[in-house]
Amino acid sequence: MAPQFGATPTSPFPAPGADKLPSESSAQRLCGSGPSFYQPEVASAPATPNPAPYAPAGVPQQRPTPSTPSAPSFLSSFSLFEPTLPSLPGFGALPTEDEVKAALNSVSSLYFLEDAGALSKPTSTASAQKPAAATTPTLLPDLHLPRKQFDIDSIRRDFPILQERVNGKPLIWLDNAATTQKPQSVIDRISYFYQHENSNIHRAAHELAARATDAYEGARSKVARFLNAPSTNEVVFVRGATEAINLVAKSWGRRHIGKDDEIVISWIEHHANIVPWQMLAAETGARLRVAPVDNDGQILLDEFEKLLNPKTRLVSITQVSNALGTITPTRQMVQMAHRYGARVLVDGAQSVSHMATDVQALDCDFFVFSGHKVFGPTGIGVLYGKPDALADSPPWQGGGNMIVDVTFEKTIYHAPPARFEAGTGNIADAVGLGAAIDYVESLGMENIARHEHDLLIYATNLLKTIPGLRLIGTAKEKASVMSFVLEGYKTEEVGAALNKEGIAVRSGHHCAQPALRRFGVETSVRPSLALYNNYDDVDALIAVLRKLKSNNA
Known part of the structure; x- marks a missing residue:
């Protein structure tokens, strides 16, 4: 009808809680x-996960200074897009230190918080307007944001497939919404x-x-x-x-x-x-x-x-x-x-x-x-x-x-x-x-979420600087997906050009045809991020897209 609208003691991988199994006879256990x-x-569930042997070490990754407009992750109470600019939104003015601290202590729309999405209502399309001019703010000095250690280099070494080469280039895996890669421990x-x-x-x-x-x-x-x-x-x-x-x-x-x-x-x-x-x-x-x-x-x-x-x-x-x-x-x-x-x-x-x-x-x-x-x-x-x-x-x-x-x-x-x-x-x-x-x-889901959120903001801002690129899906609260179409190119052509440089993305309908058709397209290019991606991955993606546009100019 059409829609209307515990391992044994000899195992090096003991199961949590294995020491609390119900008592039983050997015959019951085996037969x-x-x-x-x-x-x-x-x-x-325990408030703190059981310790695991894969805790990351090192210092937090420093966010690079981009050559294009970008914004720190604490802007707009951790929102990715300005709520009043539903089409191609830009970032607002740099908040004061007090505003940042207040945002950190209040209900935030950063998606790793359990309240994400619970309080905000969708933006009305009736109020659409031209985006504000993009700004290039700098990080506030001496502002000590609460952030735990997240050593991206150590994490990347946990994933052996990232050492693979594709077409002579190091693999850059940006097809995480389709499937994620596996750490050595798995x-x-x-x-x-x-x-x-x-x-x-x-x-x-x-x-x-x-x-x-x-x-x-x-x-x-x-x-x-x-x-x-x-x-x-x-x-x-x-x-x-x-x-x-x-x-x-x-x-x-x-x-x-x-x-x-x-x-x-x-x-x-x-x-x-x-x-x-x-x-x-x-x-x-x-x-x-x-x-x-x-x-x-x-x-x-x-x-x-x-x-x-x-x-x-x-x-x-x-x-x-x-x-x-x-x-x-x-x-x-x-x-x-x-x-x-x-x-x-x-x-x-x-x-x-x-x-x-x-x-x-x-x-x-x-x-x-x-x-x-x-x-x-x-x-x-x-x-x-x-x-x-x-x-x-x-x-x-x-x-x-x-x-x-x-x-x-x-x-x-x-x-x-x-x-x-x-x-x-x-x-x-x-x-x-x-x-x-x-x-x-062992890494901490909050740490993963913060890292991905920063990377998503960085990548989204750079994608918006590419002429003829249209982002598909600009919700205020987003996870690490950046679907787009590029004027002058079929999505499979973009995917093939990225693949030549060792960059894996998805191009197609993503098993979500009604969703894409809602935005007037049949297919899109879909880079998607995960915990092991870094700023170099994003920069490589942007470089290929800029080259495609220059070749088509």
Whole structure:
């Protein structure tokens, strides 16, 4: 229907909480018929992550003096764009020292804060005006901004693929919204699993089964901590965010959504958060409704609320747009949907590597993400669900590992999460995801966010100096995505020119065709940043784009 709008003691990779496993006999541990013998609870996420062996050293990276207009990261209360300039905004005047200190102590729109997006409302396009002239402010003298150490050179050495050469040039990886690269610690952890722990889990009377089970369930504990989920029983391993959304659609959705019920999404969703709901609507007779966005790519909250009514059964929204970088006011939208009795799924595939995630603060009913977007392996992802939402969802696949007892007359299923993990799971990559979580927590998500935010401001300001370049997605609150089109060039031509210089970006529709068509384009070039990118990466990107424009002059 068309839319209306713990490893064993010998392991060098002990699992957090492994010393607090339930007591059990050797026979229970090795011969359990299913995962019910090992479902460790996480009462609450610790305020400070467990220490990890990858803490960065050195001094904070100094921001270079650019040759083009730029602005320090504390301008406009950490906002990327001026709220009154929705088309091609510029930066405001340099704040006083008192204003900067006040901004640092107040609710900020810098996206690593949990309040990001919760208080601001979308800018009206009716007030669009020409941008103010760009200024070139200097950093305030003797202003000691609170910033922890973040040694970018040390971090880059953790990622062996960054030593790769492409077309004779050092690889510059700016395709992070598609997938992130893997630190050596993740690569080593997966290798160790296959060398010392490889076995199926939850069954078999031998030592390797116990090791593999400990490693797999230890990874589940790390995910629960990473999301601030109250219990590991709320964490389901899947292949990725796409499978997680399909699981909810085919399990919870088939049970609770019927004819004339309504599902609400937004105009800036990834195809993975559109197609499963279209399929469900076609199967059940439900209606798919779409919340519009303004010319900056921000969700119009007033229009979103108009779509909500007693028929709304589910709202499914992205936390960060993969095509535009827009950070949506997710918590506010969850609260609005709950007032109408709707469940809410949050797609966190593009947010988990850029900002801290707290599913309890969001109060979402479901949260999904993919491991490969957060420096983990491909083929592993997570569905978080509130206990009552998971308990009210039937199994969506049948087989081993998810059963208590099977006869030819009936089958008794395990409780969540095992109910949704039929068959042999992706054990090694779940363990690798746990190692990736260890890595980002050792750096500190706030430090990562600050570094990326500074880099995003620097890159955005330089992109705006290139004649004929149009940024697609200029929301006030953004993560590290810089989609654009360049006058005189097809997007694939820009991508090919960058590739010749060893620079990897995405060119295409990014599995978000409705989002791009909202801005009158079919494709865009999409550089996207991650924690290991630096100013040299940005400068190399800008140099190629300027050369293209000079050749086309």
